[in-house]
Amino acid sequence: MATVNEKQxxxxxxxxxxxxxxxxxxxxxxxxxxxxxERVFNGSDKxxxxxxxxxxxxKITKAMKMVAxxxxxxxxxxxxxxxxxxQPFVALLGDGFSVDVKKNVVITVSSDKGLCGGINSTxxxxxxxxxxxxxxxxxxxxxxxxxxxxxAQLVRDSKNRIELTISELQKNPLNYTQVAxxxxxxxxxxxxxxxRIVFNKFHSVVSFPPTVSTILSPEIVEKESEAGGRLGDxxxxxxxxxxxxxxxxxxxxxxxxxxxxxxAVLENGCSELGARMxxxxxxxxxxGEMLDRLTLTYNRTRQASITTELIEIISGASAxxx
Amino acid sequence: xxxxAGSSSAAVPFWRAAGMTYITYSNICASLVRGCLKExxxxxxxxxxxxxxxxTKWVSGKPEKPTIRSDSPED
Numbered sequence: 290m291a292t293v294n295e296k297q298x299x300x301x302x303x304x305x306x307x308x309x310x311x312x313x314x315x316x317x318x319x320x321x322x323x324x325x326x327e328r329v330f331n332g333s334d335k336x337x338x339x340x341x342x343x344x345x346x347x348k349i350t351k352a353m354k355m356v357a358x359x360x361x362x363x364x365x366x367x368x369x370x371x372x373x374x375x376q377p378f379v380a381l382l383g384d385g386f387s388v389d390v391k392k393n394v395v396i397t398v399s400s401d402k403g404l405c406g407g408i409n410s411t412x413x414x415x416x417x418x419x420x421x422x423x424x425x426x427x428x429x430x431x432x433x434x435x436x437x438x439x440x441a442q443l444v445r446d447s448k449n450r451i452e453l454t455i456s457e458l459q460k461n462p463l464n465y466t467q468v469a470x471x472x473x474x475x476x477x478x479x480x481x482x483x484x485r486i487v488f489n490k491f492h493s494v495v496s497f498p499p500t501v502s503t504i505l506s507p508e509i510v511e512k513e514s515e516a517g518g519r520l521g522d523x524x525x526x527x528x529x530x531x532x533x534x535x536x537x538x539x540x541x542x543x544x545x546x547x548x549x550x551x552x553a554v555l556e557n558g559c560s561e562l563g564a565r566m567x568x569x570x571x572x573x574x575x576x577g578e579m580l581d582r583l584t585l586t587y588n589r590t591r592q593a594s595i596t597t598e599l600i601e602i603i604s605g606a607s608a609x610x611x
Numbered sequence: 612x613x614x615x616a617g618s619s620s621a622a623v624p625f626w627r628a629a630g631m632t633y634i635t636y637s638n639i640c641a642s643l644v645r646g647c648l649k650e651x652x653x654x655x656x657x658x659x660x661x662x663x664x665x666x667t668k669w670v671s672g673k674p675e676k677p678t679i680r681s682d683s684p685e686d
Contacts, residue, residue, distance in 0.1 A: 448669075448672035448673075449671060449672040451669040451672075452668070452669060453666060453667065453668055453669065454666075454667045454669065454674065455664050455665065455666050455667075456664065456665050456667075456677075457663060457664050457665045457679075458663075458664045460663045460664075461661040461662075461663050464659045464660065464661065465659075466638060466641070466642075466659070466660045466661075466662055467661070467662045467663070467664065469634045469635075469637075469638050470638070470662050470680060471664060471666075472634055473632055473634045473635050473638075474666055474680070476632055476634070477632070478668065536623065536624075536627075539633070540633040543632050543633040543634050544633055544634065544637070546634075547634045
């Protein structure tokens with residue numbers, strides 16, 4: 290018993306008395322089956338079971354790819370139409386990416402479901418990098434996370450910086466009203482000087498780079514417009530009605546947030562479907578390769594055991610004759 | 612649009628004074644417009660108004676109980 294324990298410690302193998310009896314029992318069963326005249330292929334049923342399960346997985350991933358492709362077609366038209374919502378804002382106000390503010394809120398858009406490749410990890414990486422970029426004395430950055438996958442990754446090391454998490458967003462097909470209600474919730478619950486929305490922009494089925502859109506709070510826009518530049522041209526516009534410039538800026542800022550968030554959620558949805566398509570495609574391809582290798586091994590084992598049986602029979606027969 | 616009469620620049624529109632944001636205001640107006648449609652376009656538009664998501668507020672690193680916003684958007 291002492292030598293067995295030493296072996297366990299050196300090789301790290303867990304051989305218990307129970308497994309030894311089970312192994313001995315299995316060998317006994319195999320010998321008995323052979324005596325009964327049944328053919329036993331060494332380990333080939335194991336290979337056959339593996340092949341069956343790999344084939345099933347391949348069918349499932351192919352089906353998932355088709356589903357994602359069909360969903361993508363619908364969402365893609367919506368996304369391309371929604372791009373027209375924020376383009377006038379950027380033409381008017383510019384994108385305030387380089388504006389330095391005290392309170393940043395990073396809104397990370399991610400998916401609820403998995404099996405979509407690496408898009409959620411890239412979004413989370415970009416969000417974390419943004420936090421580092423905007424860190425400094427008297428500055429703070431908070432997170433608002435849309436989607437379960439982003440939440441799971443950010444909870445690991447930035448728990449204390451999360452303000453809100455939102456999930457179950459994709460239960461109904463995405464529409465503007467839902468995103469507007471969500472934007473309203475965020476505006477009511479979170480204080481911010483600038484909102485940075487991180488999402489995966491959909492360029493094509495294989496290209497969805499992470500992008501950051503910035504929305505400045507109306508007070509910051511006023512400050513920046515006094516400083517001149519693109520926003521300084523706002524004073525060139527005449528404001529109709531009885532509203533003041535700050536009221537107009539507040540309305541504009543809220544509406545801009547809602548539009549940009551709508552576009553971000555749509556683009557991220559598109560990218561998620563595209564990423565899922567390519568992930569499931571490579572998964573089916575891998576399953577096919579695995580199946581080929583398993584088939585070769587299976588045939589080899591089968592032929593080897595047939596040859597062994599033949600040799601036994603022939604040598605037995607020649608022994609009888611000779 | 613009922614904006615405040617431009618007498619004093621400190622007057623706010625009625626909906627801002629009631630605590631609504633511009634987004635809520637425009638959503639209410641939009642659903643009023645959708646309600647003016649005739650069938651079958653009305654039910655098609657109603658399907659574009661569905662809202663469902665769950666919000667969880669986090670306080671000092673701990674999530675609180677999530678609130679589900681799953682009603683028709685105006686209430």
